[in-house]
Amino acid sequence: MKLNQNKTPILDRLKLLANTPDAAFYAPGHKRGQGVSNKLINLMGNDVFKADLPELPELDNLFAPEGVILEAQQLAAETFGADFSYFLINGSTCGITAAILATCNPNDKIILPRNVHKSVISGLILSGAIPIFINPVYDSNWDICYGISPESLAHTLQKHPDSKAVMVVYPTYQGICCDLAKIAQITHQYNIPLLVDEAHGAHFLFHKNLPPSALSQGADLTVQSTHKTLGSLTQSSMLHIKSDRLPKNRLENALQLLQSTSPNYLLLASLDAARQQMAIAGPELMTKTLDLALQARERLKSLQGLPILELGDSQPSFQYLDLTRLTVDVRNLGLTGYQADEILHQKLGVTAELPMLNNLTFIISLGNIQADIDKLIEGFSTLMLDSNYPIYQGEINIYQGDNNCYKISxxxxxxxxxxxxxxxxxxxxxxxxxxxxxxxxxxxxxxxxxxxxxxxxxxxxxxxxxxxxxxxxxxxxxxxxxxxx
Ligand SMILES: Cc1ncc(COP(=O)(O)O)c(C=O)c1O
CATH class of the missing domain: 3.90.100.10 (Orn/Lys/Arg decarboxylase, C-terminal domain)
Structure with a gap:
């Protein structure tokens, strides 16, 4: 590393300005907290409003950065192994949509898994691109999707060699990662960019026992929800590029199109801080996180009767599993995932990230502590004692019909x-x-x-x-x- 990763340029400048008295005749209207309702101050304290500042000259400009934002983004690019990094204040949602707008004109084809996030559909609607969908591999026992297989991508590209980009989800919500290196290699044979929705994988780079990061596997562009697995505020994400296959200017224009002209500096400072934290202490924090996650796995297994999603025989659509994601099959409790989630949340004080019909997925991240894991185990132990529900036996197969019959975009x-x-x-x-x-x-x-x-x-x-x-x-x-x- 060449840069001083201990630095937090946006955070430091914000702190300085927050502590410098100023007669504010600019937005936001609360004027450094002076006009905030008491109820809100009771919840959030005073200091946060002093730092809720607009694009003052000292604070740079998100869409034409040349000061503290540029420096913070350069530090992020170095940490995440990118040529360029962009801070996003509208979540990965705007990064994914911008990636499509940057690479596709109206009626251009883009190859995608069919179970994409909503933001991809927004990208299709805004760009006018035609999706060429690939069904992900579906595990009907677990009722979860893996990634797409490299073979299905190769086949689809043969049929649609005029496609302008490939976009994949890596990892899935459950932490399932496909063989991205192979997917990148196949995509690049057509000299088109591989765009990755890595919303759930911002932490990958920081431990060898986590799946490899998308950029390290050959992705041209990746979008990470820093707020989902690292320490930044909700809605703050990053987009990283490492490629000569992407029109950088157009991407920057698309990002400007999709984001507020009044970026929230609390979000930007939180991205700056999250990067610094991981650059300095990432491996240590991830070791602790993985230790907690593995402990939770072992203790849940010892309760018996609660299958936990594991990496089975590694296959190209499920090559790695992020062990900080815990997906627990609750069918033996006689509960659906939704019912188990409701009881855990409302009665037992334990809240999952994602309930599905058969299972629940929990995110274990750098913010979790031992007491959380103890509570999780306690919650499941109580659920097991109480369970007397009829067992849900449903099983459904994936639709295998003829996708991709478009008459209009x-x-x-x-x-x-x-x-x-x-x-x-x-x-x-x-x-x-x-x-x-x-x-x-x-x-x-x-x-x-x-x-x-x-x-x-x-x-x-x-x-x-x-x-x-x-x-x-x-x-x-x-x-x-x-x-x-
Ligand atoms: C797979 C996936 N991609 C993208 C997003 C959008 O991320 P964000 O909430 O940062 O806008 C999500 C959000 O849940 C997601 O699950």
């Missing part, structure tokens, strides 16, 4: 006028809805896709199995909205 479908028709009359029409049954949480119909009889009969089957269907205007699926052309 998701953008055109979004803006088009729609009409409601009886479901049996919709076959062959263009979907005006994005319909996703859960489980398995993989959309069956996308905006702009041609509705097939296979898709409708699959959706009707999952409704009969009491699955939840999201995105449809009529929950019973008696009718559906189609594009009116």
């Amino acid at each position: 998701p953008r055109e479908a979004f803006f088009a006028t729609k009409k409601t028709v009886a479901i049996e009359n919709s076959i062959g029409c263009i979907s005006g809805e994005l319909i996703c049954p859960y489980p398995p949480g993989i959309p069956v119909l996308m905006l702009g896709e041609i509705i097939t009889s296979d898709a409708i009969s699959y959706l009707q089957k999952v409704i009969l199995q009491n699955c939840i269907i999201t995105g449809c205007s009529d929950d019973s699926l008696t009718t559906i909205k189609i594009v009116n052309i």
Whole structure:
């Protein structure tokens, strides 16, 4: 490392200005806390408002940085192994959307797993790009998706060699990582960029027992929710690039398009601090985190009857597992994941990150302490004593129909006028809805896709199995909205 990673340029400048008296005739209206309601001060204290400052000359400009923000981003780039890093104040959501806007023109193709985050759909709608979807590998026993396989990407690129980019999710919510190195190698054979949604993997770089970071595996661009697994404030993320395949100026324009012109300096300072913390003490903090996570795993296993997601026979769509994610199958308790989550949260003071039908996923991060792990084990021990519910036996398979039949782009479908028709009359029409049954949480119909009889009969089957269907205007699926052309 060449730079002094102990430095926190944004944080230090903010602290200096917060402690320098000033007659403020600029926004925000609370004027360094003087106009804040007492109720809010009771919750948050006074100091935080002194530091809630706007883009004063000393504080640089997020969209044309040449002072403290530039320095902080350069420090981040060095820490995260990037050529350039960008601080984001609208979460990974805006970074992912910007990545698509930077690489795709209207009607350009982009290859994606079908279970992408909502921000990708926003990117498709804003850019006018055409998605070429690949189904991720689905584990129906666990009811979770792995990544995409390199073979399926190779096959899709052969069919669509004119694609402009590939985007993958790495890791998944459950910490599952695909063989990204292979995926990067295949993508680069077509001289197009690999964009990675690494929202859940900002901590990877800091320990050898964590999966490799996306940039280290050949990603051209990665977006990390620093706030999800490291110590920054909610909504603060980073986008890193390491590539000569990306139009940097266009990316910067896209980031400006999607973010506030009044960036919150508390968020920016928290990114600066989180980077410094990890650059200086990352391995030590991750060793402690992994120790707690492994202890939780062992203690839960010793309760017996609570399967925990493990890395089985490593396969290209599930090559690594982030052990700081704990996914616990609760079916033996006779509970759904939602029921277990409610009891744990409301009665036992333990709250998971993500409840699903069969399981619960917990994030263990640098902020957790031994008492949290003890509480988790105590919570599950109590749940086991109390359980007398009927066992949920449901199982559903992934929709294997013909994806990627687009007549118009998701953008055109979004803006088009729609009409409601009886479901049996919709076959062959263009979907005006994005319909996703859960489980398995993989959309069956996308905006702009041609509705097939296979898709409708699959959706009707999952409704009969009491699955939840999201995105449809009529929950019973008696009718559906189609594009009116
Ligand atoms: C896989 C994935 N990608 C992207 C995002 C968006 O991240 P953010 O909340 O930082 O905007 C999330 C949020 O949950 C996510 O789970």
